Amino acid sequence: MTFMAECSLPQAFLLHMKELLGEEYPAFEASYGEDRLYGLRVNPLKISPAAFRELTEWELKPIPWAPEGFYYEEGVRPGKHPHYHAGLYYIQEPSAMAPVELLDVQPGHRVLDLCAAPGGKTTQLAGKLQGTGLVAANDIHSERVKALVKNLELNGVREAVVLNEDPAKLQEAFRGYFDRILIDAPCSGEGMFRKEEEMAKAWQEDWTEKYASMQRVLLRQAAVMLKPGGRLVYSTCTFSPEENEQIIAGFLDEHPDFEIAPAPELPGFAPGRPDWVPAGSARAAETAGAARLWPHRLAGEGHFAAALRRREAPEGAAALAAEPAPEARRAARPSAKPQRRAAGGRPAAKAAAAADPREALARFAGESLAGEPYGSAELVLRGEHVYAAPAGLPVLDGIRVVRPGWYLGSAAKGRFAPSHALAMGLRAEEALRRVNFTGGDPRAVRYLKGDTLELTPEELLRAHENVQTKGYTLVCIDGYPAGWAKWQDGLLKNEYPAGWRWT
Known part of the structure; x- marks a missing residue:
C-alpha cells in the first residue's frame, strides 16, 4: 500500500519543499504515491554477495551504490528466515547504505560510529574492516544501545567496542585517534516520511533548528577525534538545508584544515545545493560536493551525505598526534x-x-x-x-563502556559458559564439534525456538576422531553458526538465548 493512501504529509513541509524544488516539486510529491522499497545488505563477515545469491531462493536486485546491498520484493519476509538468525544479512533501507560507502573504510582502520544505534551502519562499517582494525560504536541513549549490542553480536562482529557516552566525554581519550568517523546525525527525519508514517504525523516545523544546533556540536566534537588525513562523513535522513548544506558550510568556515571529498557520480545521486546556503559563508560552494538522495530520482528514501577530509598537517607544524601519548x-x-x-x-x-x-x-x-x-x-x-x-x-577511564x-x-x-556472541563470531571450522542443518530443515527453526532435538552420533561433525562427542556443539545453518547446544546421548540440548528465540 502506498504512503499517500494512508497518510497526508504535513502542509508546512510540502510548502517548504515546493519553494525549494520549484519545477521538480511535482515529481517529488508524486513519489509519495509510489510503494516504498525494501532492502537488505549481505554481511561480508559471514558470506559474499555472490555466495548468498546462490544460497537464497529470493529474487534480489542489486542496489547501485552498495556492493553488498539488494532490493527484495515486499512479500519476502527476510526477518523470518533461519539465515537472518545466522547473521547472513541486515535488513536496511536502501538509501541508508550510502553514507558508509562514502566513508571509504579500509581494512585496518580505526573507525568511530558516533551515533550508532541500532547498529545498521555499524555492522556495515565492520564488514568493510573484514575483521581487522576496530570500530567504536557509541550512542548516548542507553535503551537504544541494547539493540546496537544485539545487532553487532548477530552479525558476528569481533573487533568492536560499544560505548554509551556523551560525545563531549570521548574527545580527550580519542583525540586524533580515528582514521574514519561516521556521524549519522539525529535529524528531523523528513526523508523517512514514506517509510515511517508516524514520523510524518509527529513532525513539527521547529524541528530543523532544534536538530541543527545538536548537529553543529556533534561535528565539532568529532573533528577533534579525527586523524590528519582522515575522513569524516556527516549524514542525515532529512531534506532540510538547515540540517545539511548549511551545517557543512558553517563547519568548513570554522575549520580551514577540512575540505569536501566530492561524492562519486552514482546513479540517482544529486549534488549538494550551495544556493540553499545563506550569503555570508565563504565556503558554501564546496557543498556541491555532497550527495543528495531524492525519492523521485532514485529507488530509495531521502538522504544527505557529505564526506569531509582532514588535510595532512604541514611539515613542521604542530598537529594533533595520530596516537595517544605512550x-x-x-x-x-x-x-x-x-x-x-x-x-x-x-x-x-x-x-x-x-x-x-x-x-x-x-x-x-x-x-x-x-x-x-x-x-x-x-x-x-x-x-x-x-x-x-x-x-x-586508549585508556577509557570515566567513559561508560558497555562492551x-x-x-x-x-x-x-x-x-x-561460552556466550552467544562467541558462537556468532566463529567460523564453523573453528569449533571442534558442530552440527549443520539446512535452512529448509524444520530442525533449524525448532532450534531457533529453543527446542531440544534428537541427533544421532553420525550427524555430529567432529574435527577429528579424538574429539569427544559430549560437550558444547556449534549449531550451524547451511554452514554458518547460529548458536550453541550441548550434545549428550543422542540429544542436542539447546543453549539458544531466550531473548533471541524465534517467535
Whole structure:
C-alpha cells in the first residue's frame, strides 16, 4: 500500500519543499504515491554477495551504490528466515547504505560510529574492516544501545567496542585517534516520511533548528577525534538545508584544515545545493560536493551525505598526534596473562572458586575450539565475564563502556559458559564439534525456538576422531553458526538465548 493512501504529509513541509524544488516539486510529491522499497545488505563477515545469491531462493536486485546491498520484493519476509538468525544479512533501507560507502573504510582502520544505534551502519562499517582494525560504536541513549549490542553480536562482529557516552566525554581519550568517523546525525527525519508514517504525523516545523544546533556540536566534537588525513562523513535522513548544506558550510568556515571529498557520480545521486546556503559563508560552494538522495530520482528514501577530509598537517607544524601519548595507552585493564593469587592467600577451596576466568576459558578452548580465535587480543575481565578487546585502545577511564570488546563468555566455579556472541563470531571450522542443518530443515527453526532435538552420533561433525562427542556443539545453518547446544546421548540440548528465540 502506498504512503499517500494512508497518510497526508504535513502542509508546512510540502510548502517548504515546493519553494525549494520549484519545477521538480511535482515529481517529488508524486513519489509519495509510489510503494516504498525494501532492502537488505549481505554481511561480508559471514558470506559474499555472490555466495548468498546462490544460497537464497529470493529474487534480489542489486542496489547501485552498495556492493553488498539488494532490493527484495515486499512479500519476502527476510526477518523470518533461519539465515537472518545466522547473521547472513541486515535488513536496511536502501538509501541508508550510502553514507558508509562514502566513508571509504579500509581494512585496518580505526573507525568511530558516533551515533550508532541500532547498529545498521555499524555492522556495515565492520564488514568493510573484514575483521581487522576496530570500530567504536557509541550512542548516548542507553535503551537504544541494547539493540546496537544485539545487532553487532548477530552479525558476528569481533573487533568492536560499544560505548554509551556523551560525545563531549570521548574527545580527550580519542583525540586524533580515528582514521574514519561516521556521524549519522539525529535529524528531523523528513526523508523517512514514506517509510515511517508516524514520523510524518509527529513532525513539527521547529524541528530543523532544534536538530541543527545538536548537529553543529556533534561535528565539532568529532573533528577533534579525527586523524590528519582522515575522513569524516556527516549524514542525515532529512531534506532540510538547515540540517545539511548549511551545517557543512558553517563547519568548513570554522575549520580551514577540512575540505569536501566530492561524492562519486552514482546513479540517482544529486549534488549538494550551495544556493540553499545563506550569503555570508565563504565556503558554501564546496557543498556541491555532497550527495543528495531524492525519492523521485532514485529507488530509495531521502538522504544527505557529505564526506569531509582532514588535510595532512604541514611539515613542521604542530598537529594533533595520530596516537595517544605512550603513558595514555597504558592498559587500564587486567593483563592478558592470568593473575596468580598472592602468597599467603586463601584456603584451597576458596582459591579454586575465585580462579581466574581466563583459565576456565583456556580449558574450554582446548575442549571445544580449534585453537583460540581471539588470538593475541587482550583478554579483559568484568567480574566473571571475559572479553577480547581490540588492540591499541586508549585508556577509557570515566567513559561508560558497555562492551569492551568481543564478549566470549563467563566462568563460575571454574566452568566456562561460552556466550552467544562467541558462537556468532566463529567460523564453523573453528569449533571442534558442530552440527549443520539446512535452512529448509524444520530442525533449524525448532532450534531457533529453543527446542531440544534428537541427533544421532553420525550427524555430529567432529574435527577429528579424538574429539569427544559430549560437550558444547556449534549449531550451524547451511554452514554458518547460529548458536550453541550441548550434545549428550543422542540429544542436542539447546543453549539458544531466550531473548533471541524465534517467535
